[in-house]
Amino acid sequence: MVRAGLNRALVCAAALDLADEQGIKQLTMTALARRLGVAIPSLYEHVKNMEDLLDGAAGRATDEIAGKLDEALRGRTRLAALEAYAGALRAWATAHPGRYQATKRPLGDPAGAAAQARVVAGCATLLRGYDLEGERGVDAVRFVHSTVHGFIDIETDGGFRAARDLDRSWAGVLAAVDRALSSWPAT
Incomplete structure (x- = not known):
C-alpha cells in the first residue's frame, strides 16, 4: 500500500x-x-x-543549485560575477554536502541533464564578461569548474588542515582565477 501523499518528488527530497x-x-x-x-x-x-x-535526487539537487547560481550572476560581471557565482556554490555545498555530492553524478534523465546544462551555461555567462567564448570559453569553463569544485571538494571532505583561514585562501584562489581569466591565452 502506497502512503497517501507520497510521490516521486517527496521521495527524492527526503533522500x-x-x-x-x-x-x-x-x-x-x-x-x-x-x-x-x-x-x-x-x-x-x-x-x-x-x-x-x-538520478531523481541528483536532478532535483542540480536544479536547486542552478537556480542559486543564476540568481548570483544577475547584474554582475567579471570578478563580482565570479565571486558571487563561486561563493553561492561554495555556500550551498557546505550547507548541503549530500546534495552537493549528488550533483556530481552524470544525469541521463532530461530534467537532470537540463539542470546540469543550466549550471554550465551560467559559468559560460560569467566568462562572457572576460570575452571568453567558443573554444576558449569551453577551456575556461573547465578551468573554473575544476578549480572551484576542487577547492570545495577538499573543503567539504575536511582536507584543509593548515591553520590559515579558509576564507582568505578562497579569496586568493578567486583572485588568481580572475587574473587567469583576464589574461587567457588567445589560442
Missing part, C-alpha cells in the same frame, strides 16, 4: 535530506523507507531502483 545528514554514500532504501515511515516496497511505487532514486 536529499538524508544525504545531507548522513552522506550520499550512506543513502539506502532501508534508511529512506524508515525516514518516510513506509515499507521498502512502497518506495518502488515511485522509483524503479536505487539508481533511479539517485
Whole structure:
C-alpha cells in the first residue's frame, strides 16, 4: 500500500535530506523507507531502483543549485560575477554536502541533464564578461569548474588542515582565477 501523499518528488527530497545528514554514500532504501515511515516496497511505487532514486535526487539537487547560481550572476560581471557565482556554490555545498555530492553524478534523465546544462551555461555567462567564448570559453569553463569544485571538494571532505583561514585562501584562489581569466591565452 502506497502512503497517501507520497510521490516521486517527496521521495527524492527526503533522500536529499538524508544525504545531507548522513552522506550520499550512506543513502539506502532501508534508511529512506524508515525516514518516510513506509515499507521498502512502497518506495518502488515511485522509483524503479536505487539508481533511479539517485538520478531523481541528483536532478532535483542540480536544479536547486542552478537556480542559486543564476540568481548570483544577475547584474554582475567579471570578478563580482565570479565571486558571487563561486561563493553561492561554495555556500550551498557546505550547507548541503549530500546534495552537493549528488550533483556530481552524470544525469541521463532530461530534467537532470537540463539542470546540469543550466549550471554550465551560467559559468559560460560569467566568462562572457572576460570575452571568453567558443573554444576558449569551453577551456575556461573547465578551468573554473575544476578549480572551484576542487577547492570545495577538499573543503567539504575536511582536507584543509593548515591553520590559515579558509576564507582568505578562497579569496586568493578567486583572485588568481580572475587574473587567469583576464589574461587567457588567445589560442
